[in-house]
Amino acid sequence: MTLNISRFATAFCLTALVLAPVSAQNSSLRGTVEIDGSSTVYPISEAAASGFNKSYSNVKVNVGVSGTGGGFKRFTKGETDISDASRPIKDSEFAACKEAGVNFYELPVAYDGLTLVIHKENDWMDYLTLDEIKKIFTTEGGAKSWSDVRAGWPKSEIKIFAPGTDSGTFDYFKEVVVGKRETSLREDMSTSEDDNVLVTGVSGSPNAIGFFGVAYYEENKDKLKSVAVVNPSTGEKVSPTAETIEDGSYAPFSRPLFIYVNAKSFQRAEIRQFVAYYLTNAPKMAQQTGYVALPATIYREGMMRCRSQAKGVGTHYLTETMEKRGGAVTEVYKSENLVK
Amino acid sequence: MSSENRKDEIPSDGATANAGASGSRADKEKTLRGSDSRMATDRAFRRACVIIAGISVVILTFLLGSIVLQGLPSLSITLLTGTPEPEPSQAGAWPAIAGTVWVCTICALITLPIGIGTAVLIEEFRPKSRLGRRLLSLIQLNISNLAGVPSVVYGILGLTAFVSMFGLFGAAKNGEPAFEIGATYYDQFTNLASDPFLSMGIEDAEERYFLAPVAASSDPPTVPKSGMTMFEYIGETLEPVTINVVGAEDFPPTDPKELSLSVDGNSIPGRISEKAWYYFRLPFGRGVLAGALTLMLVILPVIIISSQEALRAVPSSLRDGARGLGATSWQVIWNITLPAASPGILTGSILAMSRAIGETAPILIIAGIVYIRNAPHHLMDSYTVLPLQIYNWTSRPQEEFHAIAAAGIVVLLVILLSFNAIAVILRQRMQNKVR
Numbered sequence: 001m002t003l004n005i006s007r008f009a010t011a012f013c014l015t016a017l018v019l020a021p022v023s024a025q026n027s028s029l030r031g032t033v034e035i036d037g038s039s040t041v042y043p044i045s046e047a048a049a050s051g052f053n054k055s056y057s058n059v060k061v062n063v064g065v066s067g068t069g070g071g072f073k074r075f076t077k078g079e080t081d082i083s084d085a086s087r088p089i090k091d092s093e094f095a096a097c098k099e100a101g102v103n104f105y106e107l108p109v110a111y112d113g114l115t116l117v118i119h120k121e122n123d124w125m126d127y128l129t130l131d132e133i134k135k136i137f138t139t140e141g142g143a144k145s146w147s148d149v150r151a152g153w154p155k156s157e158i159k160i161f162a163p164g165t166d167s168g169t170f171d172y173f174k175e176v177v178v179g180k181r182e183t184s185l186r187e188d189m190s191t192s193e194d195d196n197v198l199v200t201g202v203s204g205s206p207n208a209i210g211f212f213g214v215a216y217y218e219e220n221k222d223k224l225k226s227v228a229v230v231n232p233s234t235g236e237k238v239s240p241t242a243e244t245i246e247d248g249s250y251a252p253f254s255r256p257l258f259i260y261v262n263a264k265s266f267q268r269a270e271i272r273q274f275v276a277y278y279l280t281n282a283p284k285m286a287q288q289t290g291y292v293a294l295p296a297t298i299y300r301e302g303m304m305r306c307r308s309q310a311k312g313v314g315t316h317y318l319t320e321t322m323e324k325r326g327g328a329v330t331e332v333y334k335s336e337n338l339v340k
Numbered sequence: 341m342s343s344e345n346r347k348d349e350i351p352s353d354g355a356t357a358n359a360g361a362s363g364s365r366a367d368k369e370k371t372l373r374g375s376d377s378r379m380a381t382d383r384a385f386r387r388a389c390v391i392i393a394g395i396s397v398v399i400l401t402f403l404l405g406s407i408v409l410q411g412l413p414s415l416s417i418t419l420l421t422g423t424p425e426p427e428p429s430q431a432g433a434w435p436a437i438a439g440t441v442w443v444c445t446i447c448a449l450i451t452l453p454i455g456i457g458t459a460v461l462i463e464e465f466r467p468k469s470r471l472g473r474r475l476l477s478l479i480q481l482n483i484s485n486l487a488g489v490p491s492v493v494y495g496i497l498g499l500t501a502f503v504s505m506f507g508l509f510g511a512a513k514n515g516e517p518a519f520e521i522g523a524t525y526y527d528q529f530t531n532l533a534s535d536p537f538l539s540m541g542i543e544d545a546e547e548r549y550f551l552a553p554v555a556a557s558s559d560p561p562t563v564p565k566s567g568m569t570m571f572e573y574i575g576e577t578l579e580p581v582t583i584n585v586v587g588a589e590d591f592p593p594t595d596p597k598e599l600s601l602s603v604d605g606n607s608i609p610g611r612i613s614e615k616a617w618y619y620f621r622l623p624f625g626r627g628v629l630a631g632a633l634t635l636m637l638v639i640l641p642v643i644i645i646s647s648q649e650a651l652r653a654v655p656s657s658l659r660d661g662a663r664g665l666g667a668t669s670w671q672v673i674w675n676i677t678l679p680a681a682s683p684g685i686l687t688g689s690i691l692a693m694s695r696a697i698g699e700t701a702p703i704l705i706i707a708g709i710v711y712i713r714n715a716p717h718h719l720m721d722s723y724t725v726l727p728l729q730i731y732n733w734t735s736r737p738q739e740e741f742h743a744i745a746a747a748g749i750v751v752l753l754v755i756l757l758s759f760n761a762i763a764v765i766l767r768q769r770m771q772n773k774v775r
Contacts, residue, residue, distance in 0.1 A: 029528075029549045030612050042711075046426050050426055060712075061711070062709045063710065064709045195737065268611070
């Protein structure tokens with residue numbers, strides 16, 4: 001299956017790839033690209049589909065929003081070509097893929113910064129530490145009023161607005177805050193699948209706190225305030241901005257977003273063209289849709305995974321023993337971490 | 341009214357209430373004496389009715405007004421004819437509008453005959469045996485219960501029953517059909533210049549794609565050979581071309597024209613398919629038909645129950661008269677009962693169809709697509725519906741999308757009202773005919 005093009009040509013190829021040949025209108029390419037998965041990644045995939053169709057008008061690109069888990073369910077059955085995911089693949093989903101003989105390329109496409117937001121007029125909360133966040137959001141922490149969280153804060157009741165439990169956003173937050181421990185997130189949060197409801201909720205009550213993707217915060221800056229989070233490793237208070245998310249200092253709440261491409265589908269010309277378009281335009285599209293572009297090296301690594309064909313399939317986020325691998329995307333997304 | 345009044349007043353006059361004949365005079369006096377308060381209650385009740393009706397009208401007007409005000413500025417030709425785009429100003433809902441019309445039309449065509457037929461069976465052909473009656477009352481009970489089931493549940497049912505058909509055709513692996521007609525399969529080859537992962541960086545080589553027809557979807561991939569005739573889409577027509585194969589060890593030709601006709605010898609083609617307008621497959625997959633059938637489940641109970649009510653309201657003297665003249669059951673039903681009941685049946689159908697048009701949850705489960713650029717072309721084609729598109733727009737962070745969503749709601753209302761208008765006109769005609 002390897003391509004025996006001469007070494008010179010390979011090098012040439014690679015440069016051409018990275019330079020992103022955005023081709024002119026071509027109507028002779030046919031086929032269908034089926035995408036499903038996370039609603040967080042959806043805006044980027046929509047932008048890709050729309051832009052791609054300007055060049056290849058006769059390729060049908062369908063994008064669904066079944067959620068990260070729902071998308072993987074269809075992906076592992078081979079029903080979709082690409083799965084949008086706002087978290088890396090889980091061990092159970094990876095096992096299902098293996099069982100069904102579905103191989104995939106794991107491609108990070110953007111950063112999302114989970115943003116903790118409070119009411120515009122809340123002037124007493126300046127920052128939160130991870131421990132304080134645990135006190136607020138977990139059953140174990142069990143803080144009822146703000147004065148339980150930090151001395152000197154008002155005695156008023158804590159109101160929490162959170163994304164729905166099916167969303168990758170909720171999963172990610174839970175993983176960061178709760179981790180593997182027995183305890184779980186509080187049950188008495190107001191949850192909604194619609195982030196705009198959370199925006200309205202938090203902006204309507206002075207004692208509320210909520211969290212969602214940075215894109216929603218960017219669009220609603222006039223109604224809400226973001227809270228700086230203390231980076232556990234450096235001890236600095238960091239607010240979520242494009243810079244802090246990109247350089248990794250906004251930790252632990254910045255997360256990469258992924259697309260998973262079925263390796264068998266990837267043999268089809270329309271999928272190859274689409275993925276190439278996606279990866280080369282991802283930085284621009286991420287910015288356009290309110291997310292943060294990944295470092296250019298990550299996109300190049302992604303291209304390399306696709307190029308190396310059978311050697312590039314698998315996940316970077318699980319170890320050989322199916323343990324979760326965590327950390328910054330620049331640390332994890334390396335070929336030595338690839339597990340088939 | 342008056343009986344209610346009496347009920348209120350009698351207990352206050354405890355002794356007379358139980359006092360038989362002597363009480364009746366006192367009662368009469370009481371009601372006459374109390375006529376002022378009786379009238380006052382009457383007026384109060386009427387006022388309460390007006391206020392309650394007024395509140396719902398005001399709320400409705402307020403909702404419609406705010407939606408129209410919000411939506412009108414973004415209502416444009418682009419919204420009606422365009423495709424969903426990430427840029428709010430260019431976003432349109434044409435595929436969703438077409439999808440809604442497709443799904444609802446098919447749904448109506450399937451549901452109305454089944455629904456009305458069931459109602460006719462239950463109302464007009466009452467079984468005489470005890471077992472038959474039991475069975476019928478069981479069916480009746482089921483129908484009434486089904487009317488109250490949340491539509492999400494029907495979505496899940498539709499997913500197993502229609503999309504995958506209980507896996508009867510083998511676990512539909514990779515979502516591929518077990519049986520199909522109307523599909524043509526091709527192996528799509530790329531020339532050396534067109535594949536970004538194979539691109540040799542030769543700028544002046546044209547990007548081309550060649551199709552090699554294959555007989556069945558399960559055939560092994562075509563192996564390209566030099567001099568082989570393949571096809572290429574020029575616009576919408578397939579033109580034959582002779583291709584040239586470059587082996588693994590060969591250097592690609594330098595002549596741009598020859599290069600553009602060159603295919604890599606090791607390349608694995610992509611299997612694609614073109615579907616005719618009559619394309620049909622089993623299991624149905626996530627297509628228009630599966631959507632229409634699922635919506636059928638949602639609205640069928642409503643249609644059956646309302647048709648039953650309408651049939652029951654037809655005076656039995658009409659039926660008896662026809663029978664007396666020697667008409668068969670079929671003649672009675674087709675010429676007498678159904679025309680007489682049709683206004684009522686149509687009213688029920690209007691309400692049911694309005695529900696189907698606005699339904700989001702089951703469609704989200706069985707279609708799940710929110711970005712699609714094409715209107716459906718055949719019964720098995722992927723689709724999205726307007727409520728889903730609106731839902732997607734309202735959940736976006738950008739304020740502009742919310743305005744477009746409002747405009748989408750206006751479009752949905754217009755579609756809904758025009759569906760209803762057709763039914764109202766039909767009803768009017770039939771009513772005149774019956775008279």
